[in-house]
Amino acid sequence: xxxxxxxxxxxxxxxxxxxxxxxxxxxxxxxxxxxxxxxxxxxxxxxxxxxxxxxxxxxxxxxxxxxxxxxxxxxxxxxxxxxxxxxxxxxxxxxxxxxxxxxxxxxxxxxxxxxxxxxxxxxxxxxxxxxxxxxxxxxxxxxxxxxxxxxxxxxxxxxxxxxxxxxxxxxxxxxxxxxxxxxxxxxxxxxxxxxxxxxxxxxxxxxxxxxxxxxxxxxxxxxxxxxxxxxxxxxxxxxxxxxxxxxxxxxxxxxxxxxxxxxxxxxxxxxxxxxxxxxxxxxxxxxxxxxxx
Numbered sequence: 001x002x003x004x005x006x007x008x009x010x011x012x013x014x015x016x017x018x019x020x021x022x023x024x025x026x027x028x029x030x031x032x033x034x035x036x037x038x039x040x041x042x043x044x045x046x047x048x049x050x051x052x053x054x055x056x057x058x059x060x061x062x063x064x065x066x067x068x069x070x071x072x073x074x075x076x077x078x079x080x081x082x083x084x085x086x087x088x089x090x091x092x093x094x095x096x097x098x099x100x101x102x103x104x105x106x107x108x109x110x111x112x113x114x115x116x117x118x119x120x121x122x123x124x125x126x127x128x129x130x131x132x133x134x135x136x137x138x139x140x141x142x143x144x145x146x147x148x149x150x151x152x153x154x155x156x157x158x159x160x161x162x163x164x165x166x167x168x169x170x171x172x173x174x175x176x177x178x179x180x181x182x183x184x185x186x187x188x189x190x191x192x193x194x195x196x197x198x199x200x201x202x203x204x205x206x207x208x209x210x211x212x213x214x215x216x217x218x219x220x221x222x223x224x225x226x227x228x229x230x231x232x233x234x235x236x237x238x239x240x241x242x243x244x245x246x247x248x249x250x251x252x253x254x255x256x257x258x259x260x261x262x263x264x265x266x267x268x269x270x271x272x273x274x275x276x277x278x279x280x281x282x283x284x285x286x287x288x289x290x291x292x293x
Contacts, residue, residue, distance in 0.1 A: 001225070003257070003264035004155075008147075011154050012273035016061055019280045023062040026287065034287035035064040036120065036279075037092045039082055042072035042102040051098055057276045063283055066092060072102045079105060080113045087115040093290050094120030094283040099172075117289060120282035122146075123171070131179045139289075140282045145177035147274025148209055148230050149184065155263055157207065157228045159184035165205035167191050167198075167251070168212040173232050177209055198222075210251035218252040226262035232271050 023033055036058055040051050051067065058065040068082055079101070086092045095118045101107045111123050119127055122142035130136040152159060164186040168174035174190065181188045191201050192212075202208055202222040208229045210218050215235035223229060233251030250267030258264055265271055 001262075002259065003229070003261040006151050006155050006228075006230070006263050006265045006270060008151060008265060008270040008273045011151060012147075012277040015150070015274070015277035015281060016057065019063075019277070019284055020061045022284045026284075026291070027062070031287070031291050032091060033062055033064045034094070034283045035066060035089075035092045036094045036096065036283045037066040037068060037086045037089070039068045039070065039079070039086070039095070039097045041070045041074050041079055041098070041105065044100070044102075047098045047100075054096070054276055054279065057280060058283075061280050063280060064091070074102075074105075076105055076109065079110055083110060083113045087113075087118060090290070092118065093286040094118050094279075096121050096279065118286055120279060120286055122176070122282065128171075128176065131176060131183075140285065141180070141278075142172065142176045143278040143282065144173050144232065144271060144275045145180050146278045147271055148173075148177050148232065149180050150278070151230060151265065151271065151274060152207065152228060155228070157263060159186050159207070162186045162206040163189075163204055164207040164209070165189045165191055165202050167202060167208065167210045167218065168232075170211065173211040177211070181207070181209075212251050214251055215249050216251070216253040218257065220253065220256035220260045223257055223260045225260055227260075228263040229257060229261045229265070230271060231265050231267050234267060234272065 027033055038051050055065045086095050095114050097110055116124050116126050116139055119140055122140040127138040127140055130138040164181045166174050166178045169190050169192045178188050178190050191198055199222045203224050205224055205227055208227055211232035213233055215237050231250035231252040235249050236246045237249055239247040248268055
């Protein structure tokens with residue numbers, strides 16, 4: 001059996017097309033386009049790439065983007081002052097502070113300073129708190145977890161009643177995606193580095209979401225035959241045969257998992273494109289809220 005590939009690029013393209021249509025309709029009604037502001041602190045090469053990708057995606061969707069860069073020496077007060085300034089700017093509907101921040105900065109304080117109405121990353125404690133409460137709806141859902149759920153639903157995978165295992169418990173992916181699966185009436189197990197019989201736990205999953213940040217950790221014998229596997233990991237490993245001297249792999253050993261799983265996301269081209277697509281969708285939602293829609 002060969003797994004069906006869940007094409008994140010194709011599904012993200014559909015989401016981005018819908019976003020562009022929403023933006024065009026908003027402008028046709030006489031509103032300014034949605035505005036997304038990014039705050040990049042320091043010169044982390046990976047963060048610089050991610051921010052460029054987000055601005056490029058905004059341009060294609062008709063969203064206005066504002067890029068703000070602060071040096072790695074910026075103080076906590078300077079970063080929070082920048083966020084406060086963006087909170088007060090009516091042309092900015094969404095604010096994204098690129099993580100990780102340089103050492104010495106308190107990212108929780110920075111995230112707390114973002115207006116909940118502009119928290120398009122979905123990381124404000126109030127948004128996460130609402131996500132964790134039955135019957136409460138967050139203003140915004142974190143982009144990568146939301147992208148994972150959208151991939152599953154678009155692929156026709158039944159979530160209600162399914163046994164779901166989330167490998168990883170980070171605030172950015174693991175915990176929020178577990179909460180979203182609970183909301184979809186799945187039965188959820190969260191696994192981590194101290195889970196006993198880890199491979200056995202993963203083998204029980206109808207849906208396995210790997211978000212642990214360890215290259216090719218999940219082997220074929222960790223996967224239940226026919227399971228849906230969402231690989232969130234993006235890891236760089238040395239490869240002298242590659243032009244750049246390295247290649248990107250996920251948390252799942254793709255080639256061998258492909259022979260066991262029913263559905264599988266590739267890396268790259270799986271979850272990654274969905275993260276940006278959901279960020280654009282959240283930014284449009286923020287603009288609609290600001291415009292009373």
